[in-house]
Structure formats: structure tokens, C-alpha cells
Amino acid sequence: MRKIFYSLIFFMMGICCIYFTAWAQPRSISGNVTDLSDDTPLPGVNIIVKGTTTGTVTDVDGNYKLTVPEDAQTLVFSSVGYVTKEVNIGNQTEIHVQLSPDVQSLQEVVVTSFGIEREKKALGYAVQELQGEEITQTKQPNIINALQGKVAGVTIQSSGGQPGAGANIIIRGITSLSPTANNQPLFVIDGIPVSNETIAGNTLPSAGSNSPGSSEQYAFSNRAVDINPDDIENISILKGPAATALYGLRAANGAVIITTKKGKAGKATINVSSSYGLDVLNKWPDIQTTYREGRFGRLRFYSDGEPLRFQTFGPPVREGVPVYDNFQGFFETGSRFDNSVSVSGGSEKATFFTSVSRLDQKGIVPFSGWDRTTLKVSGTSQFSDKLGVSGAVNYINSGGTRSSSGDKSIFSSLSYYSPTFDVNDYINPDGTQRDFSGGIIDNPRYIARFSNLEDDVNRIFGNLGFNYKVTDWLSLDYKIGTDVYSDSRNRVGPPNTDVGSQVNGFIIEEKINYQEINSNLFITASKDITEQFRGSILIGHNLTDIRSDLINVRGEGFALRNFNDLSNATNFFTYKDASLHRIVGVFTNIELEYAGTVFLTLTGRNDWSSTLPEDNRSFFYPSANLGYIFTETLGLGESNIFNYGKLRLSYAEVGKDAGPYQVGRYFERTPGFPFLGINGFRIDEQLGSPELKPERTTSYEIGTDLRFFNNHFGIDLTYFVQNSQDQIVPVPVSNATGFSTFITNAGEIQNRGIELLIDVTPVQVGNFQWTASLNWSRIRNEVLSMPEGVDEIIFTDAFYIQNKLVEGGSAGDLYGFAFRRDNQGRLLIDDNGFPSVNNTEYVKVGNALPDWQGGLTNTFSYKGLSLSFLLELRQGGDVFDVSLRNSIRNGILKETERRYEQVIFKGVRNVGTDENPEYVENDIPVEITGENLYRDGNRYNNAAEVILQDASWFRLRNLSLSYSLPANMLDDTLFKKVQFSFTGNNLFLSTPFRGFDPEGSQFGSGSNSFGFTGLGAPQTRSFTLGVNVTF
């Protein structure tokens, strides 16, 4: 396969070369296109000879040159955001055109499934589109983070401030009852799906870590991080099954459709974009500064003088003794240096776009960093009137040094580190670790330097497409694409650290290979049946082949110190994983349009999946959607007040298959074996039903799009209900069955929600424009039914807080232990004068998902100056901060500063019996010593009331100020455009959450673990200066 792939690359590069040499131009027209309102040149305007496919686009200066056939009559000038203009050619050889802006254009074209561009007005479902500039202006290296606060109905969860950290994206809620299912959308670049997987792998030693798995370690990248944001032309978010029906099962959770920049006809354009940014810690917990390390108010030591305890419940800090705010002091200023150059251009018949970019990032955690190099070559060409070819190849190298997170990591150590000691004083002259606790608590800076993971990803993805117009109404499209990457990881756990000591040091080498091939063929026929009635039919075929494998070699027991190589290990453990997933799909799409008023789309798709049992392998699902522009019928189109109104209705079904190899029963090598040189196998703990059938999601969506005052005010409202039934769930079963989980079809989960978009242009006077856009959404999730005999499905168990689903509950529900209370909810005080936590019963204590979220973008522009800022509000969403609990238990936080103080806990005591309680106000005075409250789980720190927090926030997500030099200043220079910008992220944050920024999941992207934070690199505030120059 690889061979074929390389051939494709060469073939494609060939196409580009051929073009620039081969074409002759018999008759040409040239000219310039400008904006009617301010005379600025308009780049990227489409110019087409009416009735043909011959055309070009304007360059950055708004200039164009076009060869036209002898009989050409009319040129059509069109550009997104402008009213399309037709110009009669006559005998002219030079045609200059001014286009008038269409404030909020109704002729917007959006990219839908398979890169098919459709007029937004024809769609019967909601789609939201973002321009490349909206992505790049955030200066977020990970495009998922760049979507934060911008898209209604989308929940993004970043895994923190580690450079290259993964981010999780969920559109319209969690659709699966399975803790291991993928709830994330499909990522598609130029019509071909690419991997956005986050592979956690295995980074744990055989003994000595309590981590639940690698998903809480190292904030691994979701692979969309490899995409260079500067290459993006626009992103279209397809939210529901109606929008993604053609993509089939892989897009059952929605799709993120990325269109990359293409070259434009004319003189080659060079764009250089460079930015430098600084990242700092944006929020941290308050520490107590009164007491030092020790226990029971004393500095305690073993008889040999070693400190006995690592807690901070010691004596008061004497005057003059320094106290260190390690939560702040540990972190450094991170930096990002991002450079990107693109060269693009072409002729009317062929275009090319190439880019190269390099990002160097240094994290706020010492010694951490990440970098990314991308290279892209793409081109399009029109071989003849009938045959067009396009292609693109991307090469990416990314990776870095990741700081440890999770259990026994930098952050768990930091949460225990006594403020009497400077965390940055971390190493002895002989290279050994320096810490205050006699080896009990690692020094976080020492592990940051010596116990980390390096990853190195090499990736190639690209596609090659053909378009053939058989006749004017029939065309044929074929596109094949591939995405291949390898990820090499290397982790070291030195023998003298907590995580490595039990195995005397370990090193893990992990190699992950991923390969995905997609082939799409579709044939489109479209015809005007009558003047008013138009229709088109598309039928398509899709083939997907995804394979991956992973080899993990772990060496334990170092012979030599400081030699981090497998050859230095004594004991070896190997692990291999492989998967293959194939899908064949056939689909059809029928569009009917009446008088530009009513649009009906019917789709149907049948998939055959390799992961289902043969009898259930094939499944069909239909969809229908209707768009009705009722203002046309009412004749309001010319109205200045209410000029556009559309109603959308859709119904869609989509199927979903199982993961590879889930059917049936297997034996696997027993973990830990060979044992004493003997190998062993065991029954795999998961049993898959041989009768698995596809899951089915059914969605109903109703929406409306209303525009007023000549489009100066627009509202787009959507309501949806989406039910996913026959879920393929690993049902937890009694171990006495011989299995731990049984994969079967069971249960139903529902998501319903409202998405609201408001666009306003409050002021548009001359060159000054103020636009505002608001998005707001709320999603409600409900578990309608559970697999028979199963009361709950635990997604994440952090013991003190569990995320689990029960019937009638919802995804994101958090359970924990609560203080005992009387029937009026008053705190019940024990006879010892302290409150008590009911540690035996899990009760619902919160939900990790927000109640609603919204974002408001305001943009002010005046000539070349533009100021834009995004305010983001997230209401609700509870989070358990694991490190906060550690810090409470160890007397480090400000909230543990009240000690040696007599208090009477507010609450009641039961002076009656258990059966006949009689409550009186508590009047027992007790002395808080420190340990007897803060360290005590039964009295305090196990209570969800203490450790689970509301993570609502209001933040200035992004502020961007840019200035473009006026065009006349550049007249006699090489430059066509020069823009300077300043960007700030998270400049302001208001949240009731105590601790670090609550945005930063402890578990990695793709883990389905929501509501846990505290053991990963925290979020940052960032400042970036940029310059963008076009030649």
C-alpha cells in the first residue's frame, strides 16, 4: 500500500508541474475587482464564463486574467459575502468590476458531506461554518481548542496546558452508554476522513502505580493537532445525523469538515505568517502560610533523624522563615514560536498551494515542550472541459517532551509539597533527588526533568480526486485518500522516583502505526425539470479500510544509573495490539427544489461493516430534510424589516457498528506472563454476543432562520431530539459468569437540545463596522433504558467521585459520598462534635456536563484596524479536583489554615434514637487541630460537598487586535498585505472553582471521562504577537 501511496504523491506533483508549462492562451480578458463600499481590492472572487466551467479567481490584489472561448457572452463574478454580478463581455479585453457587500449573505455556500458545496438556504438542517481566519486568530495550535466558544451545541474539553495536549470534542451530547465508545465526530479534510484518534497506549510499570490506565497520563494528542491551522480555508460543523447521513456510521456523532486553502489563478502569492507568544499560569489555588511540615503541631522525626511525615500539619512557621507558593512558583513562562509560509498560484487551468510551517512550543511545566512541522503540497487542474483532477499531500512531524500527569506524577507530588520548602530546589550535587520528605513525596521538578515521555509522530495524509463531467447534467467524482502515521513513544521512570521504585526503574518503548484508506465515488445528475422545479440525484460508493497496531516493550530493573535504554533493563514485558476495520457503503442523495422556495432532500445509505456478525453486517438507514423559505411565499423578500424566513425540518437515522474483534470469545496471554519462564493464557474477560446488530440513532430536528432589517439582524434557532437505541455496550456482568463484560445490544440514550445563533450588525457606517454574534446552546441527556439486569454503568471511578449512568439519569452524572444530614438537610453532628460523612453509600452529587454554554463575539473594524473578542460563559458542570483533595488532606491549602481553634459546627445532633430521631442544635465545642478535620475522610475530605466543585466560568476566551497597513502605503513595495496582530487568550477568568483553571481534564481526549481535573498541566493565559505578510 505504501508504494501505491508514494506513487500517488509523485503523480500529483507531476500534475502541478505539467500545468505551468503547457497552456497557451488565445484570447484573454483581464481586470480588477474591488469592494464597492471602500474600493479595496477583492481577492478570491470567482469569475466564470456563464454556461461553462471556464473560470478563474482574483488574486490578492483583486486582479484576474482569464482566457475565454470565442463565443463567450457573459462573465459572472461571485464571492462569499457579496452580491453576485454578471457582466456582458462584448469586445472588452479589460473588465473592472465593483461588488457590493451582502451584509449577511443568503447565498452562502457551505460545505456538506464529501465536500459537496451547497447553498445554505437549501439545507433542511443546521450547519455552522467558521472561516480559516476565525481559527488562526485564536493562535491555538490545536484546531479543536480554536473552536472553543464558537459553535452552538459543541462541547470541548481540553486535557490541559501541556503543549500538544489533546482536546475532546462532542457534538450534541454523549450518544453512547458504553464507556469505551467514541462519542467524537468524524474529521474530514477535503472530502476524505482523517484520524482524530487519541491513543493512550500503556505507559505504566507492572507495579507501583495506582493509575487507572494511560488515559490519565501525559495528555496525549488527539491527532487533529497535526493540522496546520494556517492551511485551513474553512471549517463546517455538521451537527446531526441529518447533516452527516451520507457519511454513514463513522459520522454518527457529527462531522467536522475541513476545507483547505487552494491556489488561485494569477501571479504566485507568498504568504508569511509568524507569531511569538508567551504562556503563563492563569489561575492557581491559595496556600496557607502559617504552618509548616510535620504532624500534630510538631516536626516529627524517626529516631535516626529522618523526617517521619510528609504532611503540613506541623508547628507555626517562625518569623523570617521563607514560605514558598509552590503552586505558582513551580511553573515557568512557556513560549510558542510559530512560522508558516505558503506559496500559491496557478493559471485558469491549474492551481497549486504549498505550505510549510513550524511550531516550537515550550510548556509552563519545566522541561516540557512540543513541536510540529508541516509540509503541504496541493494542486488542482482542469485537463479538459470535462476532466478535472485535484490532489494534496501533507507531511507532518510532531511530538515533544510530555510532563507526567495522573497518579504519582508531577501534579500529585506538587499537591503534597509543603510550602516550607522550595519546590525548585530539586537536585543534589551528585544528581540525586532533593526533597523534604525523605523520599516519600517526589520533587515535582525532579520528575519533570527525569521522568517524562517523548513522542514522535510522522504522518502523511493526502488525497487524489478526479471529476469528470459526462454531460452538462451528469458528473462523476472519484476521490481516494489515505492517512498514515507512526507514533514512537519513549517513557522513562527512574528507579529513585515513586513510580519507578517498585520495579527499580523502567523504560517503555511504544510504537503505534495507523493507516486509513478511504475511497469515494459518486455520480451526480442534476436537471431543471421545469422552470420552477429542479432536481438532482447522487449515488455514491464508499470504501473504508482502517488498520492500526501497537507494540509495547517495557523493560524493568535498571542495571546502571542514568542509562535510559532498553538494554539497561533486566526484565522485559511485551504487549501487542492490532485492529482492522472495514466499511463498504452505498448511498444516494435526492434533492428536489421548487422555485427557490422549497427544498427537499432524501438520503439513504447502506453500510456493510466488517465488525459485525455476517448476518447483521448490512444495514440501511434513511433521512429526509425539508427547507422552506416561507418569506418567498409570503412575498416578503423585498421587505426591509423581515426579509428572510426559513423553516427547517429533518428526520434522520444512522447506524453504528461495533469495534473490531468484539464478537465472540477469545483467549489472551495472561498479563504479567511468562511467569517463572512459563507462558500462560486466560479467557478474555470480555465476551461478545454472536448476535450483535448495529446501533441506531434516530434524530428529529426543527429549526428556523430569520433575518431582519436587510440582514442586519439574524436569528437561527434549532431544536433537536436524538435517540440512540440498541446500543452496543460492554454490559458489566457478574464475574461468576466467567466474564467481566458482555457486549450486546441494549439500552437507549436520548439527547435533546436547543441551539441559538444571533448575528447582529449594530453599526455599519462608512468604514466602521461593528458586528456581534452570539451562540448559545443547552443539551439535556437522559438514559431512557439500561441493559436488562444492569443498574449502572460506571464510566470513571475515582472512588471519591464516580461518573456513572443509571436509568433516568444522564451522562455526566457524578456520584460521591455526602455529609450525613437530617430530613431537613441540616448537617448531622456526631457526639464527638464533628460532622460525619456517609462513606458507605454513593449518592448523586452533581453532573460534569454544563447546563448551558454560550459565546459572544464582538468585532469592531475600521479600515485596517480590527478588534475582536470572544466572551465565553459556561453555566454548570461539576468537577472533582483530585489534587485539591490531596492538598486539603495534607494541610497545604488556605482553607486548612484555621487550626487550634475552638468551634461549634453548625448543625444538629440526634438526641433521640435512630428510629425516633430528635434533633437539637449542636452545642458541642471542639478544637480543630488540623488532622482531626482536614485529614479525616470520615469527617471532612471524603464529602462531595468539600471536594466536588461547580466549574461554571465566565472568561475572555480570546481577544484579537489586528492592524493592516493601508494598501496605498504598500503600493511601491514588494508587499501586497502587511498585518500586525496581538492575541490574548484567557485574559480574564471568573469562576467559583478554587484550584487551577477548571478547564483541563485529568483524563485524555477520547477517554469519555468527564468531571475530573487536577492531575495534569493546568491551563494557561497567553499573549501572542503576530505578523502576516503577503507578497
Added chain:
Amino acid sequence: MKRTVYTYIILVLLMSSSCEDYLGGDTNIDPTRVSEVSLEALLPTSIEATSEAHYQVALETSQVAQHMADYFSAGADIHDVFRIGTGWTNIYLRAMANAKQLERQAEEQNAPHYAGIAKIIQAINLGLATDNWENVPFTEAYQGAEELTPAYDTQQAIYETIIPDLLNSAIEDLQATSSSSSPGADDLVYRGNLEQWIKTANVLKARYAIHLTNKGAAEAANQALQALSGLAYTSNEDDFQLFYDERNLNPWHARIGLAINTGNYIIAHSEQLVEAMNGDTYGVFDPRLPIIADKGTSDNYIGMVNGTGEGNTVNLTVDTWYASANNPLLMVTYAETKFIEAEARFLANGGDINSIGSTDAAYLAYLEGIAVHMMKIGVDTAEIINYIANPKVSVGAENMTLELIMKEKWIALFLNPEAWVDLRRYDYSQALYKDFELPENHNPQLGGQFIQRASYPFDELSRNTQAVEANMKELPAEMWRDQ
């Protein structure tokens, strides 16, 4: 129009044509796992899991038995709810499940030698389960999707029929003259020595017989003696134990001993044990104490009072015998056999908790039990002689008491789940276990009563709710065995 429709249909058909080759065949078969395995692949798995289960169970029950105390003074340590979830998983999902599979395959393949061992492994795991949770699943277990919520067997059925049947049938299997295959190196404990497996089956028969002293002491004693009259352990070499290596570390070594090195203190020796061995309680210093407990640089051996989480000088460091990397995890020992014999002979002779004096045979078994355990953990011969010669130990048959037997058995069962069974059989009697008291901060819900059982794990509760709820009992409710 018609033509268009036809073309359309044909195109759709063409596109969907034959994808069987592409999707079928081996496409959905995991290349890294297998659908069938041999007998010798399953045996080591179920043995290793059995040993792991013993660790998991003892980690908790040794706190109730007051061998150990908990640094966090929670759960078993203070007689609060404890569930041994990982122990249950090891017993049901790893040890017994694979042993059951081994038994089924062995029977299909006419390999009774494997089947016999598989049954012994099931018996010891089922015993472990019933001794902690009372009623537990077995007869309805291991049917996969056919029975997702297996009902539980009563402890009575397990003791009276299931375990004896398993062990008797195991002995028969192991005595079979022909077996299509027999274990060798894959038998991680006995390396294919079937006689030692038969011995183990007999010792287990004796163990589960003597467990029923509350159902008739004489009957239980006679049953036990009868089992031991067959082929049974005759030396420490016979012990059912698992050695680990530096690649697969002994769990006590890795998870308690090594954990201490990085400040992860989990459990330490109980004051009850330390005082029983340092002379405080019985007036004689037990030379095993320095071998099983490490007092570091402290002057004295001080244990942790259960329920306080502190005050100790001793720890189960990697330098102690049980947490050393090189020593095996003990499951059934010759020493235990000797104490079963001593107790059985004492009871068979009409002895009871208060009586003094027994037969020479009972007395000898008691002394031998002490000696072989001391030898097992490497006490110097001189010190063994010295200890046994102490008049408080060698009291003579005429002064023999059940207290001496049970106290010494309790020490010899250090970190073995059996210790807690004995304590419950004798209702935590202070007549047998001197100064054995409730822990500090004792769970107030128990109203001063001792805990009698582990609670069913959360996993099982949520996955097999009906069965669990039908069998759940209060923490101080005695098991059928002890009534």
C-alpha cells in the same frame, strides 16, 4: 424516465455487489488473541490467580485477624464495611474461571490429571470465597451469556457437598492411571508431582472439615483426622505455595514492602500480634518476630493498635520474611496441617475451649506445628529448641489447652486468610486469643460486636443485584459455618 430509473438501479446494485471477500474471512478475527488454548496454557494462569487472590483477601482479613493494622484506620481495620473487590475478581474471574475452563477442556480431552488439579484449584478458591462472603455463586456460575445473573449456593451446600465433591473427585482423577496429558513445568507449584496435589486435596478436606466445629466438634475433628490419615503433607516441601521472581514480584514484597520505600505505608503489624510474640502477653519472646517484623532503628517492637493508624515501630518491609522478594506466598502449609491435626485430636479427645490436657498425639502435633513453621521461615535451630523448650510452650500433654494450639496456629497462619476463619469459629474468644479486643474507633454501627463477614463487592452488587440482595446480611451476623 424509465431508462433513467433502470440505470439508477443498476448502478446501485453494481456498487453494492459482492463485498463478502472484503469484509468476511479473517477480517474480524483478532490476530493478537486466540480462540482455543491448550491445557498447559490455562494451568499456570489459574495457579497464579489463586495466589494473587490469597494476597488480596489476606490484605484485608489480616486486619480483622489483627495480624496487621491499617495506616488509614479504615475498613476491615475498624470493622467497617470491607468488600475485597479485587479478591472477588481474582477468585471468580481469573482463578476459578480459568480452572473451570481447564476442567472442561481436560474432561473433553480425557486428561484427568489436569481435571483433578483444576478441581482442587476451584475448591480452594470456592473455600476462600465462602469463608469471606458466606453464600456465593458456583453451581450456576460459568455459563457465560446463558446465565448472566447466577444465583448463589448456600454455605451449607458448599461445605457439605460442593467442596467435598470437588476434592474427592479430584483425588480420583489424580489417581487415574491414564491421562492424555499430564502437567509438568506448567504446574507452577508442584512441577507435575501429582502425589503432592493429592496431599493438598486431603489437607484441604481436613481444613474444610475442621471449619465445621460449630456443627459438632467431634464430628468435624474425626472428619479432619480421617482426611489426614490419607496421603497428606509430611514436610514443608509439600506446602502449597507460589514462588515469585524478580520479574513477577511477590505481592507482599511489591505492594507492601517496596511501597514503604516511597512512603506508601498501607499496613503494619498489629499490637495484638507484636505483644503476643514479644513476651508481653505470653511471657516468652518468639524468635519469629524479628523475622516477620522490621522495627528499623527503633529499640523496641511496637505494633499498631488496630483502629489508630499509628504508634508502631514495626513494618512489613522487604527485609521481613513474608515481604521478601525470594520467599513464596503461602496458601496451604504443613504447619497448618499440624495445627489442624492438633486441634482435631484435642477435640476428638473430648477437649473443649476450657478443658486442660489431651493426648500425646495432639501435643506432638502442636509442637511439630510450631517447629515446622519456624523452620519454614528460617529460625535458627538453636532458637527453635530454645523456644519450644520454654515451659510456657512445652507444657506437656497433660497441660495442653486449645488456647495454646489456636494461638500458635494463628501465628503460623500469619498473612493467611485462614486465621480469620479460626477467630470466627471460636467467636473471637479471649479464652483462646488472649487480650483480643475490638479495635479503637470500632465501627459504631456494630454496637460493640465483632465483624463476621466481608460485604459483597460493589461490582457484584450492581451486576447481580437480586442474588446479592437475597444473600446480604448484617456485618455482625454469624455465617452458617459458625452458628
